[in-house]
Amino acid sequence: MSDHEFESFFPQSGSIDMQDQSSAIDQGVIDQLTAIAARYPQKRSALMPMLHLIQAVDGRVSPRGIAVCADLLDISEAQVSGVATFYTMYRRRPAGKHHIGVCTTALCAVMGGDALLERVEQKLGISAEQTTADGLFSLERIECNAACDFAPIMMVNWEFMDNMTPAKAEQLIDDLTAGRPVASTRGPQLTSWADSERVLAGFDDGQANAGPSAGPASLAGVQVAAQHGWTGVPGPISPTDIESAAAKPKAATPKAQPDSAPPKAAAAKPAPQPASVEAQQATPEPKAEVAQPTPEPTTAVPKARSAKSAKTPKEAK
Amino acid sequence: MTDQLTPVLTRNWGTERSWMIDSYLNQGGYAGLKRALTLTPEAVMNEVKDAQLRGRGGAGFPTGLKWSFVPQDNPNPKYLVVNGDESEPGTCKDIPLMMASPHTLIEGVIISAYAIKAHTAFIYIRGEVVHPIRRVRQAVTEAYANGLLGTNILGSGYDLDIIVHSGAGAYICGEETALLNSLEGRRGQPRLRPPFPAVAGLYASPTVINNVESIASVPSILAYGKDWFTAMGSEKSKGFTIYSLSGHVHHPGQYEAPLGITMRDLLALAGGIRPGHELKFFTPGGSSTPILTADDLDVVLDYEGLAAKGTMLGTKAMQVFDETVSVVRTTKRWVEFYKHESCGKCTPCREGTWWLVQILDRLEKGQGHPGDVDALLTVCSTISGKSFCTLAEGAVACVTSAVQHFRSEFEAGLTTPAWELLPYGASSAFAQADSEVAA
Numbered sequence: 137m138s139d140h141e142f143e144s145f146f147p148q149s150g151s152i153d154m155q156d157q158s159s160a161i162d163q164g165v166i167d168q169l170t171a172i173a174a175r176y177p178q179k180r181s182a183l184m185p186m187l188h189l190i191q192a193v194d195g196r197v198s199p200r201g202i203a204v205c206a207d208l209l210d211i212s213e214a215q216v217s218g219v220a221t222f223y224t225m226y227r228r229r230p231a232g233k234h235h236i237g238v239c240t241t242a243l244c245a246v247m248g249g250d251a252l253l254e255r256v257e258q259k260l261g262i263s264a265e266q267t268t269a270d271g272l273f274s275l276e277r278i279e280c281n282a283a284c285d286f287a288p289i290m291m292v293n294w295e296f297m298d299n300m301t302p303a304k305a306e307q308l309i310d311d312l313t314a315g316r317p318v319a320s321t322r323g324p325q326l327t328s329w330a331d332s333e334r335v336l337a338g339f340d341d342g343q344a345n346a347g348p349s350a351g352p353a354s355l356a357g358v359q360v361a362a363q364h365g366w367t368g369v370p371g372p373i374s375p376t377d378i379e380s381a382a383a384k385p386k387a388a389t390p391k392a393q394p395d396s397a398p399p400k401a402a403a404a405k406p407a408p409q410p411a412s413v414e415a416q417q418a419t420p421e422p423k424a425e426v427a428q429p430t431p432e433p434t435t436a437v438p439k440a441r442s443a444k445s446a447k448t449p450k451e452a453k
Numbered sequence: 454m455t456d457q458l459t460p461v462l463t464r465n466w467g468t469e470r471s472w473m474i475d476s477y478l479n480q481g482g483y484a485g486l487k488r489a490l491t492l493t494p495e496a497v498m499n500e501v502k503d504a505q506l507r508g509r510g511g512a513g514f515p516t517g518l519k520w521s522f523v524p525q526d527n528p529n530p531k532y533l534v535v536n537g538d539e540s541e542p543g544t545c546k547d548i549p550l551m552m553a554s555p556h557t558l559i560e561g562v563i564i565s566a567y568a569i570k571a572h573t574a575f576i577y578i579r580g581e582v583v584h585p586i587r588r589v590r591q592a593v594t595e596a597y598a599n600g601l602l603g604t605n606i607l608g609s610g611y612d613l614d615i616i617v618h619s620g621a622g623a624y625i626c627g628e629e630t631a632l633l634n635s636l637e638g639r640r641g642q643p644r645l646r647p648p649f650p651a652v653a654g655l656y657a658s659p660t661v662i663n664n665v666e667s668i669a670s671v672p673s674i675l676a677y678g679k680d681w682f683t684a685m686g687s688e689k690s691k692g693f694t695i696y697s698l699s700g701h702v703h704h705p706g707q708y709e710a711p712l713g714i715t716m717r718d719l720l721a722l723a724g725g726i727r728p729g730h731e732l733k734f735f736t737p738g739g740s741s742t743p744i745l746t747a748d749d750l751d752v753v754l755d756y757e758g759l760a761a762k763g764t765m766l767g768t769k770a771m772q773v774f775d776e777t778v779s780v781v782r783t784t785k786r787w788v789e790f791y792k793h794e795s796c797g798k799c800t801p802c803r804e805g806t807w808w809l810v811q812i813l814d815r816l817e818k819g820q821g822h823p824g825d826v827d828a829l830l831t832v833c834s835t836i837s838g839k840s841f842c843t844l845a846e847g848a849v850a851c852v853t854s855a856v857q858h859f860r861s862e863f864e865a866g867l868t869t870p871a872w873e874l875l876p877y878g879a880s881s882a883f884a885q886a887d888s889e890v891a892a
Contacts, residue, residue, distance in 0.1 A: 175616060177530070177573060178656055183638035184621050188580070209638070222640040222796075223621035225580050237581070241542050242740065242786035243700055243772045248881035279624065279790050280542040281581055284699035284772060285706045288882060294583045301883040322552065323584035332583045336619040344591035347584065349471040354549040356706025357696075358467055360722050361458040368459035368693060368709065369677060 152197055152217055153228055159200035160193050169208055172338060180209050183219055185337045187226055192333035195230040225336075232267045232274035234312050235329035236260075237291040241280040247287040248301070253277060255302035256290075259309050272313060274329070285353035286321075293332040295320035298351055323347040456711075457718060459685060459693045461673050462666065463709045466553035472588045474595040477556040483601065485672030489564045490609040497568040501671060504679035505691040510536055510627075510664025511738070511767050513690075513756045516671075520661055522651035523569045529658035531571040535562060536632055537578040537585075537665045540624040541739035541847075542790060543770030546695040546707055547665035551578065551585040554669075555592035559615065561668035563601065564675055566613050569661050573614050577632055580620040590617050624794035628842045629662040630654075631796065642798045643842040666695060687713030690755035694769055700735075701727045701775040701880075713758070717750040719771070730775035734858065738767020740787045741847025743854030764854070777879035779871040780859045784851055785813035791848030799840035806848050808832050813852075816866030819873070826856060826863045 168189060173182040183205060190201030197220045206213045220226045238253040239245075253264065256275060260268055264277040283289045286298035290305060297308065298321040311318045312326065319325045324346030335341050361367070465471045465480050477483070489497045502517025523531055535558070539547040551558060558576070566574045576593075578586050593615050596602040604612045618636060620626050626635045630644035633655050654660025670692065674682050683691045690712035696719055699705045703724030710719065716735070726732050732747040737754065743764040745752060752762050759766045774783060792806035812829050815821050822828075833849040856863055865874055 178637070180638035181618075181636055184635065185619060188619065188621065211638075218640055219638065223580075223623050225620075225622035240786070241790050242783045243543060243774075245786050246774065246778055246783060246877075246880045247700065248883050250877065251881060251883075278581070279793055280540060280544075282539045282545045282548045282579070284543050284545045284770070285697060286545075287699060287705075291581065294581050296582075296584070299882070320584065335583050335587060336580050336621075338590075338617075338619075340590065341587070343584075344472075344587040345470070349468065350466040350549050350553040353704075353706035354463075354553065355467045356698075356704045356723065357458050357708035357710075358460050358463050360704075360708070361456070361460050364457070366456035366458045366460075368456070368461035368464055369673060370681070 154199055157199055159198045161200055161204055165193050187220055188333045189337035191227055192330045196227040231329050233272050233328050235274045235293055237276045237278035239278050239281050239289045243284050244288045249288040252288050252300055252302055256305050259306050292326050293329045295323045297321055322351045458710050460709050461693050462669050471553050472555055482556055483560050485675035486560050486563050489675045490607055494568050494570055500679050504674045504682040506670055508664055509666035509694055516667050520569050523659045527659050531569055532655045532660040533566040533571045533574040534662045535576040535665055535668050536662055537576055538620055538627040540579055540627050541768050543736055543739045543772040544768040545697050548582050548585050551589050555589045557669045559592050559596050561671040563613055564671050565668055567611055572612050576617045578619055580622055586619055625796040642796045685711040687755045689757050697770045698723045700773040702773050703727055712755040713753055716752050726775055733774050733776045733778055736772045738765050739770040740851050742767040743850045746858050779875040780855050780862050781817050781866055781871045784855045785817050787851045788813055801836045801839040802845035805832055805836035816863055817871045819868055819870035821867040
């Protein structure tokens with residue numbers, strides 16, 4: 137019928153590794169698993185975060201972890217295994233201390249992800265889906281990670297490492313190997329894959345305030361809008377408030393502000409310093425009055441660009 | 454003079470500690486909720502309905518209408534589930550939103566849950582993005598501490614709890630019924646419909662599932678009114694949305710504009726194609742939407758405009774590729790994605806995506822068999838419309854549209870490797886010398 141060799145649909149599949157029965161799950165972990173189950177209206181919903189905790193503790197989904205989840209949730213071990221082997225983030229073999237993912241879905245691949253993966257494989261001396269002998273790194277070829285505007289993308293412990301290059305990747309691996317601090321481009325300092333898994337299980341690691349609000353690409357449109365004085369809402373904040381150095385203060389909004397908008401907002405707008413203007417802006421907070429804090433829009437609200445404005449093409453490319 | 458870009462959801466993304474509740478409140482946050490709580494749930498639903506907000510997660514179904522399908526005489530609890538499983542290739546708007554302004558989402562959740570009379574809401578976020586999950590969790594905690602969640606919210610008598618749930622790596626969980634299975638602690642495989650989730654969703658109870666951006670758009674509708682919202686956009690596609698531009702554009706990123714902007718204008722705002730190059734093809738709404746080419750620059754990027762071109766607005770994710778890019782290589786990678794992400798439930802999708810990859814792989818290597826291009830299309834027609842969910846449709850769309858526009862490039866795969874036709878290093882974002890593309 138065909139001339140192809142049989143190849144497993146899921147090359148890394150197979151069941152949980154029953155050869156390795158090691159586990160670090162103790163009563164403290166069981167208490168945490170029980171606490172996760174208590175978060176949900178029906179406890180089986182807790183299975184996914186519970187498995188995240190299992191692998192944070194055991195480095196993979198362990199046979200004991202399967203048994204403990206099944207016991208706590210009153211379902212069969214087969215049902216737990218079925219879930220553990222469906223989702224790609226659950227590991228059947230131990231991850232490294234740091235888990236590296238290189239995106240090679242179409243756009244990242246084209247933008248350099250393929251070359252990036254190749255270089256990382258060379259650097260670590262392993263192929264994708266393997267773990268280094270010293271247990272420091274595991275490597276995965278990942279699918280689109282929702283950061284295409286920062287392509288090519290690499291994830292370390294599921295934190296973003298944006299706009300990667302092979303040289304930057306090598307440096308990153310050297311730094312992590314030497315134990316030097318490395319921060320995600322949009323997040324906290326990298327600690328370990330297990331720590332990230334614990335966050336996914338729902339345990340706070342106190343790092344929510346690390347890193348910026350957004351990466352540069354996320355702000356691309358806001359900056360263009362600021363340069364042109366374009367606004368979306370008649371509210372107290374305007375795009376001139378953004379921290380961007382590119383944002384230059386605009387003179388006045390050409391559009392009418394809603395009558396009921398706090399006058400302070402308009403006054404504060406042309407503040408030229410790119411620093412935080414929130415202090416001055418604190419006034420318009422729609423505090424107590426539950427009645428109607430909403431300015432009814434007047435005539436000249438930010439308008440649709442419907443068909444007719446297709447006349448402003450700028451230069452095409 | 455109208456505004457080409459209209460930052461509403463994105464407007465505070467660059468502000469100092471924008472993810473904190475103080476920052477959000479100082480910028481007028483939770484005004485929409487305060488107004489909503491003075492209205493009846495039905496009035497809130499009608500406001501969203503009248504604003505003609507349509508789903509921003511791909512299908513474009515009217516959000517308020519979806520809410521109205523929840524049978525209020527059903528004795529079971531009602532649930533709101535937010536779909537934050539953003540995984541469609543090219544789509545990268547919900548993750549930055551949750552990272553930069555999680556309170557926009559939470560305010561939207563409270564208003565939406567109030568409208569459908571739910572007292573428990575879930576935010577399902579894909580697992581491969583730890584930092585947005587931290588930020589959303591912290592924001593939920595802040596909201597509880599400020600009386601915005603829990604019992605008797607802002608003295609209204611309304612109660613709501615939010616549970617933040619992390620996924621574990623499965624594109625299919627972006628499909629709403631697969632997401633529900635996943636949230637119930639099962640394998641994320643789609644369910645047969647009917648019954649629809651509005652009637653029997655999570656725990657077989659009435660459930661509304663909305664995309665992050667759809668829910669995040671609700672607070673502004675309540676704060677500024679439906680007339681403000683419908684003043685933006687085109688005739689049947691009202692309001693604003695976040696367009697995600699990636700790939701070979703000069704300034705990739707998130708661009709929030711009224712629906713109905715043209716691709717030409719949007720591209721111009723992003724600085725055009727990277728210097729020295731020209732557009733070859735692009736996805737209008739993620740890789741599951743049929744691709745368009747440089748001939749389609751004037752396409753109107755709204756639900757109708759793209760449907761008229763035989764494609765879809767989808768998630769408004771424009772992946773842009775210039776003339777250096779091999780369409781065969783790109784298509785193969787997309788189909789590999791669908792093969793990897795097919796949940797395996799339906800045979801046409803599970804097996805068909807596998808076969809497509811086989812054929813595309815030999816075409817990429819220049820080892821195609823005579824008739825392979827037609828074989829691709831045959832396999833596509835065998836897959837299309839024959840499975841529970843639309844994952845298979847997406848897998849097929851990129852192939853059929855690519856063959857339609859670039860058939861000769863596929864035919865060349867019978868003799869010439871794609872990397873000889875179009876050397877891969879030329880497409881890379883970094884210097885060619887650094888890329889060492891293996892041939």
